[in-house]
Amino acid sequence: MAPVTSDRMEVRSSDDVVRVRQQVRARALEVGLSLVDQTKIVTAASELARNMLDYGGGGVATIEVVSDGIRRGLRLVFDDQGPGIADIQLALKDGFTSGGGLGLGLGGAKRLCNEFSIDSKPGEGTRVTCARWK
Amino acid sequence: MDRIPILKLGSALLVTIQVDMHDRLATALQEDLTEKIVSARAKGVLIDISALEIVDSFIGRMLDHIAAISRMLDAETVVVGMRPAVAITLVELGLSLSGVKTALNVERGMDLIRRRLIETEAADGAGDE
Amino acid sequence: MIARPQSNLLAATLAEQGTTILSVWSDRLKKSGALASGRIREAELQTQCRTVLDLLTPAVKDGVDAAQPAFAPLRDFLADLSRSRAVQGFTPSETATFVFSLKQPLFEAVSGTKGADPTDVMRTTWDVTQLVDALGLQTIETFQKSREETIIRQQREIAELSTPVVKLWDGVLALPLIGTLDSQRTQVVMENLLESIVSESAEIAIIDITGVPTVDTLTAQHLLKTVSAARLMGADCIISGIRPQIAQTMVHLGVELNVVSKATLADAFALALKRVGRTVVAVKARELPAS
Known part of the structure; x- marks a missing residue:
C-alpha cells in the first residue's frame, strides 16, 4: 500500500505542532474525510505530535495520503529517538502519565483513529502509526 | 509577542480565542486572565471558542486550569460556542471538562453568569440578617 | 477465451x-x-x-x-x-x-x-x-x-429519514429514535442532533427511545457520548421512554445512564418547558370560545 503523497515534518517546538495540525487538516480535506473525521484525525495528530515533543524530545511526523484501491485515508507516523516506552499497555491507559499531562494523549489518540500501533524499545525511541479511513 | 485580548463586559470578562494556540500564548492568557479577574473584580469569565476547529487535551487542560483559578478568585468560567465536531472529538478523546460550565453562545453565557450573580447576592443577603 | x-x-x-x-x-x-x-x-x-x-x-x-x-x-x-x-x-x-x-x-x-x-x-x-x-x-x-x-x-436515505430532529418549543428539541441503534446509525443521529442544537440554539434536547427495542452496552455508551457532547456545547439532554425491560437489562449490564431520564416524552417535555421558564396550564371552561 504505497502512499499517494507524503509530507515529512520536523517537530522541535510547540509552533511545529501547530504546523503539523494545519498540514494534517489540509490533507484530510484532500482525502475527503467528513468534518467530524477531519476533526478527529487533526486532534489525534495534535496529541501525538505534542507527546513526541514532550516525552520523546521531538522527532519527525510523516503525513501520508494512502489508498487501498477502494478507500482513501490518511496515515500519520511519528518517529522519535527519545527514551522509548517500557510498558505500552500501561502508556495507553487513560490517566497514566510520566509527565505532567492528563494522561489522555496515547489512549485518547487511539480512540480517534481507525488504526493505531506503537513500536517502541526503551532507550531507542518510539514510532506511533495511526490512520483514519474515509 | 501576541496576546489574546480580554474585554470587560459588565461584571464579566470576555475572551475570544481565534488563533491556533501554542504553549506561550496559552500561558500568557492564563496569566493575563488571572490578573484581570482581580483588577476588574470580575464575577465571570466567558471564553468564546466558536472559532476553534479543534480542542486537544492541551487546550482542554488550559480551559480546566482557567476555570479552577477563576473559581478560587470567585469568578465563574463559562466556555461558549463549542462546535459539534469538536464536542464529539473531545468526548471520544476522554475529556469531559467537568470543571467548566458551558453555553451555546456569548449571550447565553452572560445569562448564566448574571443568574449566578443574583443567586449569590441573594444568598449573601440572607446570610447577613 | x-x-x-x-x-x-x-x-x-x-x-x-x-x-x-x-x-x-x-x-x-x-x-x-x-x-x-x-x-x-x-x-x-x-x-x-x-x-x-x-x-x-x-x-x-x-x-x-x-x-x-x-x-x-x-x-x-x-x-x-x-x-x-x-x-x-x-x-x-x-x-x-x-x-x-x-x-x-x-x-x-x-x-x-x-x-x-x-x-x-x-x-x-x-x-x-x-x-x-x-x-x-x-x-x-x-x-x-x-x-x-x-x-x-436507500439505506443511506433511511438512516437519515429515521433520525428526524423536531423542534417542540423555542429552545427545546426532540429526537424520537425508532429501531435498532448500531454504531454507524448512532453517529448520524449524534451529528444531526448536535448540528440542530446549534442551528436552533436549543438549550434542551429530549432523546426519546420509546421506539428502540433493545439497548446494549455499546448503544448505551453512544447515548452517553451524545449527552456529554451536547453538554460541552452548552445544551442539556433528557432521555425519555426507557422501557422497563431495557432499564433492567442496563442495570444488569452495569450500564448506568448518568443523565436525567423521564418515563415518557410528555414528562420530559414538561420538565424541558419548566427549565426554559414555561408552564402548561389548563384553560378554564368559561374562557373557551363558544362553539
Missing part, C-alpha cells in the same frame, strides 16, 4: 443480412411479449435492436471475444440499457432475454448463407452462442450492480 481470427462468416453475415436479422429479431421480441408490459414502446425497442446490431457488426471483424476492446462500445451500450431497464422495473430475465433472443436470428442467417462451408457454419454457430451468452450475462451483472447501488442509496 481466445478470439479466432477466421470468424469472418459472422462478420460477412452481419454486414450482408443486417436488415433481415433486425426485422426477424424485433418480430421475435414482439411475439414473445417484450412490449406487453407497456414499459417500453415499439419504436424504442426497435432503436435498441438496431443499435445493438450496429455496434456488433464492426466489433466481430477481429474476433468474437466479448472482453476485447473492440466490443467496448457494445458493452457500454448494454450496460446503460440494463441500468435504465432496472430503473424502469424490468426483471433481469426480461433484460437478458432481450439479448439471448438475438441467437436464433443469427443462427438462421449464418446457416442460410449460400455456399458456406458446413464446418465454418458449425463453428460460427458456436461462436455466436458463446458471444451472445457472454453479452447476456453481462446485462445480468450490470442489472444486479445497479440494484445494489439502489439498495445502498
Whole structure:
C-alpha cells in the first residue's frame, strides 16, 4: 500500500505542532474525510505530535495520503529517538502519565483513529502509526 | 509577542480565542486572565471558542486550569460556542471538562453568569440578617 | 477465451443480412411479449435492436471475444440499457432475454448463407452462442450492480429519514429514535442532533427511545457520548421512554445512564418547558370560545 503523497515534518517546538495540525487538516480535506473525521484525525495528530515533543524530545511526523484501491485515508507516523516506552499497555491507559499531562494523549489518540500501533524499545525511541479511513 | 485580548463586559470578562494556540500564548492568557479577574473584580469569565476547529487535551487542560483559578478568585468560567465536531472529538478523546460550565453562545453565557450573580447576592443577603 | 481470427462468416453475415436479422429479431421480441408490459414502446425497442446490431457488426471483424476492446462500445451500450431497464422495473430475465433472443436470428442467417462451408457454419454457430451468452450475462451483472447501488442509496436515505430532529418549543428539541441503534446509525443521529442544537440554539434536547427495542452496552455508551457532547456545547439532554425491560437489562449490564431520564416524552417535555421558564396550564371552561 504505497502512499499517494507524503509530507515529512520536523517537530522541535510547540509552533511545529501547530504546523503539523494545519498540514494534517489540509490533507484530510484532500482525502475527503467528513468534518467530524477531519476533526478527529487533526486532534489525534495534535496529541501525538505534542507527546513526541514532550516525552520523546521531538522527532519527525510523516503525513501520508494512502489508498487501498477502494478507500482513501490518511496515515500519520511519528518517529522519535527519545527514551522509548517500557510498558505500552500501561502508556495507553487513560490517566497514566510520566509527565505532567492528563494522561489522555496515547489512549485518547487511539480512540480517534481507525488504526493505531506503537513500536517502541526503551532507550531507542518510539514510532506511533495511526490512520483514519474515509 | 501576541496576546489574546480580554474585554470587560459588565461584571464579566470576555475572551475570544481565534488563533491556533501554542504553549506561550496559552500561558500568557492564563496569566493575563488571572490578573484581570482581580483588577476588574470580575464575577465571570466567558471564553468564546466558536472559532476553534479543534480542542486537544492541551487546550482542554488550559480551559480546566482557567476555570479552577477563576473559581478560587470567585469568578465563574463559562466556555461558549463549542462546535459539534469538536464536542464529539473531545468526548471520544476522554475529556469531559467537568470543571467548566458551558453555553451555546456569548449571550447565553452572560445569562448564566448574571443568574449566578443574583443567586449569590441573594444568598449573601440572607446570610447577613 | 481466445478470439479466432477466421470468424469472418459472422462478420460477412452481419454486414450482408443486417436488415433481415433486425426485422426477424424485433418480430421475435414482439411475439414473445417484450412490449406487453407497456414499459417500453415499439419504436424504442426497435432503436435498441438496431443499435445493438450496429455496434456488433464492426466489433466481430477481429474476433468474437466479448472482453476485447473492440466490443467496448457494445458493452457500454448494454450496460446503460440494463441500468435504465432496472430503473424502469424490468426483471433481469426480461433484460437478458432481450439479448439471448438475438441467437436464433443469427443462427438462421449464418446457416442460410449460400455456399458456406458446413464446418465454418458449425463453428460460427458456436461462436455466436458463446458471444451472445457472454453479452447476456453481462446485462445480468450490470442489472444486479445497479440494484445494489439502489439498495445502498436507500439505506443511506433511511438512516437519515429515521433520525428526524423536531423542534417542540423555542429552545427545546426532540429526537424520537425508532429501531435498532448500531454504531454507524448512532453517529448520524449524534451529528444531526448536535448540528440542530446549534442551528436552533436549543438549550434542551429530549432523546426519546420509546421506539428502540433493545439497548446494549455499546448503544448505551453512544447515548452517553451524545449527552456529554451536547453538554460541552452548552445544551442539556433528557432521555425519555426507557422501557422497563431495557432499564433492567442496563442495570444488569452495569450500564448506568448518568443523565436525567423521564418515563415518557410528555414528562420530559414538561420538565424541558419548566427549565426554559414555561408552564402548561389548563384553560378554564368559561374562557373557551363558544362553539
